[in-house]
Amino acid sequence: MTDHHPFDSIRIVMLRTWHPGNIGSALRAMKTMGFSRLILVAPNQFPHEDTVTMAAGADDLIDHVEVVNSLEEAIAGCNLVVGTSARSRSFPWPMLTSRECGEKLVAEAQGGEVALVFGQETSGMTNEELQLCHFHVSIDANPDYPVLNVASAVQILCYEIRQASLALESQPAEYTDPVPYPDTRQMEQFYDQLELALGDIHFIIRQHPGKVMTKLHRFFNRARPEQEELNILRGILSRIRQNAKVK
Amino acid sequence: MTDHHPFDSIRIVMLRTWHPGNIGSALRAMKTMGFSRLILVAPNQFPHEDTVTMAAGADDLIDHVEVVNSLEEAIAGCNLVVGTSARSRSFPWPMLTSRECGEKLVAEAQGGEVALVFGQETSGMTNEELQLCHFHVSIDANPDYPVLNVASAVQILCYEIRQASLALESQPAEYTDPVPYPDTRQMEQFYDQLELALGDIHFIIRQHPGKVMTKLHRFFNRARPEQEELNILRGILSRIRQNAKVK
Known part of the structure; x- marks a missing residue:
């Protein structure tokens, strides 16, 4: 896979991050999979030395992190917004598996800007924020302990996007342009x-x-x-x- | 997916772990995906309070961690051993992608004991250790920064095993939509x-x-x-x- 302009049109959004170390871990996870665009919505603490420590060799991405006040600002101009959510019982919404999420983001990133949104570490996303998403994605996990660290969730979903991208590269001829969507x-x-x-x-x-x-x-x-x-x-x-x- | 006896015949092996916190992070990653069997080969420090901290809600698994002195002991009785390796270009060996690794481990775990081995944080696995493996697995990553934290590698590979297991079960969805739809x-x-x-x-x-x-x-x-x-x-x-x- 060529990593010249890897996933430039895919933005990772983190909401109200509490621990600044998690921002660093997420950046490291992102960079290992070839991602570079992180937008923070109202982080508790940023910048912070824990972010630098946890980012390790991805600390060069810190200077490029954008900080905004609301999810609306973070997803401005996006054609597709996918929010991470624990399996919705009371909140029915179009759901994607983690694998489908990778495929969908890669397909639609060909034709426009897309966003993948991660909620606050413990409280997740508000109902209002969830409703700003076109799809919710849930990572299948142990029902007795589905408590993925936010950086682990970033790692898995970025991994799936990369996998989908690899699969797409191996069969470019069969790909058809996605339908245009409004922003x-x-x-x-x-x-x-x-x-x-x-x-x-x-x-x-x-x-x-x-x-x-x-x-x-x-x-x-x-x-x-x-x-x-x-x-x-x-x-x-x-x-x-x-x-x-x-x- | 029923998690009554999740992946009992799949053991995760970590070699000469340097940072005890990484053992905890790996346990947490394992537990989120339904795994419980960790074997440590000659860890630098274990037990350690950093392990407990990083394990978070997976700290119940710490008591069940086995500690041995060599990879040979760790994989005793296994029919299949897969080793994680970042740099197998110079070391020709049967290779699996991360996805194939999940499928292969699930398939072979039906009929016997299998092991997935992670090298030391910086030095990885020795040539002798690599040769004890039937296959090597490499997680595709950004060539400019393929530096996955060992817990992230555990997270992704355990995730792929779980995904393969789900595909194998492929039961009809038990989930029923509670929202009424018009006819x-x-x-x-x-x-x-x-x-x-x-x-x-x-x-x-x-x-x-x-x-x-x-x-x-x-x-x-x-x-x-x-x-x-x-x-x-x-x-x-x-x-x-x-x-x-x-x-």
Whole structure:
């Protein structure tokens, strides 16, 4: 495998990291698999000497780590967002196995930016954050002790991405370009337009969108419309609004 | 996967471990994947408090760790021995990829004892030790920085064994989805209602719905709305139609 520009369009995102040492361990795990882009969302402590220590020979990546305040910022411009999650019992969402996750990220990274998101060490991801993801990935583990260190989870999932990439290289001819998907900004515009349209027809009260918008957000994020489908949906919303105004 | 007697016939062997913390990290990695048998060959320090710290919730395995003086003792009674080796270019030997290693160990563990051997943190395995192995396994890594922590190597290879074991079991999913979904009749009613609403607002011409309905059909079928989500969507369509008629 050539590592000239390894996985440049795949960003690893860590949420509210508590122990700065884990950031270093994650960077080391990433670098062994050829990854270099880490974005931290509101880390407890960064920079920190424990990060440097645990990064070992991957300490050159520390200077390139980005720090932002929210998951929304971290995934800005991404066509695909996959969040790591313990097996969802109460929170049904499209699930990927760790292997499928590798294959999907490699396939979609050909045509755009993608993100793989890791939750806080103990509390994981909030429901709001989980709903920003198109898929959740769960690493199959011992049900009596499924407690993978966050750096171990980074190691396994980056390993699977690398494996999928190797498999793809060995059979490049069979690969077909993925369908274009809208990025997060376009989806936000769609949700804004949807809320305005539902206000126009008095399906929701503008000041109190309440749970309906949350549920629609969840539905359309999970549904993951393709670019062309989003265009149709936005065309419909536009017609609804024109129609309501004519009245 | 049932974890009643997980991989009892697969032993993990670590050679001349230098940092006692690595023994703990390896135990934690092993336990997350359902492994419990660790044999140490001439560890530098064991037992040690760093082992306990790094083992975290896998510290119950420490009491069961065996300590021996040589690799020969560690692999006594094994039908298959696989050694991890980073640098086998100069040492021609039957090689396995990490994935093949998982498959091979699972297959042969059905009929006897097998061992997976990890070398000393920096010096790896001696030539004599490498020659005691039937196969060598190498984890594909970034050629610029292939420096996996020994616990990370344990994590990945135990993960691959678990994945191979899951594939072997390949039982039908016992997981049942608790969320109610609409049936096909309800979906057909939804599509009828959608077509009427889009006609009402002149997004489509009633007589020639053309490709738009086909594309929306495809989108919503793929999206697979839950019952509650479909109710919201139908509520919106109902409002659109009322609104259009009032005009």
